[in-house]
Amino acid sequence: MIKTRGLTKRFGALTAVDGLDLDVREGDVYGFLGANGSGKTTTVRMLLGLVLATSGDIEVDGEVMPGAAARVLPRVGALVEGPAAYGHLSGRTNLMLLDASGGGSSRSTRKRRVGEALERVGLSAVGRRPVRAYSLGMRQRLGLAAALLREPRLLVLDEPTNGLDPQGIREIRELLLALNARGTTVFLSSHLLAEVEQLCTRVGVLDRGRLVMQDELATVRAPTGRVVVRTPDADQVAGVIGRGVVHRDSDVVVVEGLDAPTLNAELVKAGLRVSELGPERRTLEQVVLEAAERAGSTGVLR
Amino acid sequence: MIRVELVKMLRRPRTWVTIAMLNALPTLVAILLAVTDVGPRSGTGPAFLSAVLTDGTLYPLAALAIVLPLFLPVAVAMMAGEAVAGEAQAGTLRYLLVRPVGRTRLLVAKLISIVMFVLLTVVIVAVLGYVVGMLLLGDGDSSGLVSGVSGTSLTGTQIAQRTMMAVAYVTLSMLGVAALALLLSTFTDSALGAALGALAFLIASTLLLTLDAAAALQPYLPTRYWLAFVDLFRDPILWRDLVRGLLLQGVYLVVFLGAAWANFTSKDITS
Numbered sequence: 001m002i003k004t005r006g007l008t009k010r011f012g013a014l015t016a017v018d019g020l021d022l023d024v025r026e027g028d029v030y031g032f033l034g035a036n037g038s039g040k041t042t043t044v045r046m047l048l049g050l051v052l053a054t055s056g057d058i059e060v061d062g063e064v065m066p067g068a069a070a071r072v073l074p075r076v077g078a079l080v081e082g083p084a085a086y087g088h089l090s091g092r093t094n095l096m097l098l099d100a101s102g103g104g105s106s107r108s109t110r111k112r113r114v115g116e117a118l119e120r121v122g123l124s125a126v127g128r129r130p131v132r133a134y135s136l137g138m139r140q141r142l143g144l145a146a147a148l149l150r151e152p153r154l155l156v157l158d159e160p161t162n163g164l165d166p167q168g169i170r171e172i173r174e175l176l177l178a179l180n181a182r183g184t185t186v187f188l189s190s191h192l193l194a195e196v197e198q199l200c201t202r203v204g205v206l207d208r209g210r211l212v213m214q215d216e217l218a219t220v221r222a223p224t225g226r227v228v229v230r231t232p233d234a235d236q237v238a239g240v241i242g243r244g245v246v247h248r249d250s251d252v253v254v255v256e257g258l259d260a261p262t263l264n265a266e267l268v269k270a271g272l273r274v275s276e277l278g279p280e281r282r283t284l285e286q287v288v289l290e291a292a293e294r295a296g297s298t299g300v301l302r
Numbered sequence: 303m304i305r306v307e308l309v310k311m312l313r314r315p316r317t318w319v320t321i322a323m324l325n326a327l328p329t330l331v332a333i334l335l336a337v338t339d340v341g342p343r344s345g346t347g348p349a350f351l352s353a354v355l356t357d358g359t360l361y362p363l364a365a366l367a368i369v370l371p372l373f374l375p376v377a378v379a380m381m382a383g384e385a386v387a388g389e390a391q392a393g394t395l396r397y398l399l400v401r402p403v404g405r406t407r408l409l410v411a412k413l414i415s416i417v418m419f420v421l422l423t424v425v426i427v428a429v430l431g432y433v434v435g436m437l438l439l440g441d442g443d444s445s446g447l448v449s450g451v452s453g454t455s456l457t458g459t460q461i462a463q464r465t466m467m468a469v470a471y472v473t474l475s476m477l478g479v480a481a482l483a484l485l486l487s488t489f490t491d492s493a494l495g496a497a498l499g500a501l502a503f504l505i506a507s508t509l510l511l512t513l514d515a516a517a518a519l520q521p522y523l524p525t526r527y528w529l530a531f532v533d534l535f536r537d538p539i540l541w542r543d544l545v546r547g548l549l550l551q552g553v554y555l556v557v558f559l560g561a562a563w564a565n566f567t568s569k570d571i572t573s
Binding site for chain 1: 303305306309310313314315392393394396397398399400401402403404568570571572
């Protein structure tokens with residue numbers, strides 16, 4: 001759905017994006033992770049033809065960008081660096097005007113589509129209030145509604161849950177998952193690991209303009225083969241296991257070379273107390289930090 | 303896109319505030335003239351103003367002459383300066399462009415909406431000038447004949463026709479300012495900066511017109527032929543300056559709009 005080869009953008013002496021090879025497949029919910037200032041927004045802007053690449057190729061939905069922008073962009077819904085609307089007009093009027101601005105959308109269905117988009121993001125009850133009286137969360141919802149206006153095949157969302165409360169974040173997450181289930185590919189850039197972890201099927205990690213990792217979330221988070229035992233009797237547990245212990249804390253023991261059932265049986269036999277026992281999975285945070293470290297980064301992700 | 307730009311322009315409160323303010327001065331002048339009955343000595347003050355005391359039907363032209371040198375260009379520079387920079391400032395520019403609206407298309411739609419704004423403003427100034435002139439200063443000549451600038455009489459129909467031509471000429475005279483402010487608007491994200499830049503250019507032009515040493519430059523200054531619409535009321539019409547004024551505005555339009563296009567279509571939109 002999105003493919004870039006050697007995508008590079010320089011602003012003067014500063015290389016904002018450096019040799020990016022993105023690969024977003026149809027049906028993905030792709031999490032594009034990176035610290036603030038790592039080049040996420042510049043990349044998103046290049047994908048949409050707002051910023052022109054210094055070098056490299058971009059392909060979106062099978063066509064070359066920005067050359068084919070007029071054909072590609074009607075199939076793409078986007079939220080770039082926060083929502084924007086005309087403050088003195090209502091949300092509904094804003095969407096009507098935006099839809100009427102470009103070609104490729106039918107005038108006869110406009111009113112219905114605007115109504116549906118507002119309903120989807122939970123703004124249908126706002127009425128004629130001007131956007132200037134909206135809260136940040138409502139503006140964010142309006143921005144999402146604008147992206148959904150024409151049933152896009154691809155959604156490009158830059159920090160879509162910015163400014164939303166936990167309830168709103170959950171609603172948006174459910175909305176995106178529902179859209180994805182109906183075939184919409186979602187490309188979501190974020191600096192929030194938790195958001196990406198809960199939503200995405202694939203992740204790419206951007207660090208100072210370079211893609212340091214790109215993989216399926218399931219692969220990244222596959223069991224490591226180790227077993228984590230949480231126990232108040234850490235010393236005794238370590239004693240029973242012996243050489244298999246690769247890491248210990250005051251109440252955690254990490255074991256290698258034994259599977260969970262066998263380990264459990266041995267600890268029960270020894271009469272030791274165990275509060276938790278299970279296969280070790282790396283968190284996305286660990287994976288991202290490792291990838292960033294390999295790239296020699298000092299960038300901080302939350 | 304053009305329709306959308308027009309709707310946006312007409313639905314913005316600022317548009318109407320600007321038009322209201324533009325009309326305030328000519329109305330005030332009419333009231334003062336009516337109350338005091340003291341006109342400017344002939345040959346001084348804005349064109350037509352000495353004539354309107356005897357005939358209110360010429361007041362639309364006096365009103366145009368009052369707003370043309372300063373008020374109207376200020377309003378045009380504000381509108382055109384805001385055109386692209388304002389959208390950039392509000393963040394709506396990026397959403398328009400990914401909608402997608404072609405950049406060239408957007409620029410042309412903006413220019414047309416500005417020209418429509420000028421036309422609307424000028425028509426309102428003229429209509430209100432007519433109403434105010436008739437009410438306060440009266441229809442001076444019951445014969446239906448009005449003396450033009452040359453002293454010969456013009457019929458009511460002729461006056462109406464020529465007033466419409468004057469409205470068109472004044473509108474087209476603003477093209478140069480509009481295109482320059484639009485050009486600056488594509489360079490900066492500050493709407494005010496673009497408007498002030500265009501105004502500075504006009505002030506420089508006005509200043510050079512009074513300077514004898516700049517005589518060689520004067521035929522090419524954008525404000526040089528602005529008041530040539532007065533020539534429409536000579537008998538016969540004196541076309542020379544009018545035609546030159548239109549050609550000059552055309553040249554400014556082509557140059558500035560071309561530069562705006564070249565800049566805007568190759569620009570990174572980072573707002």
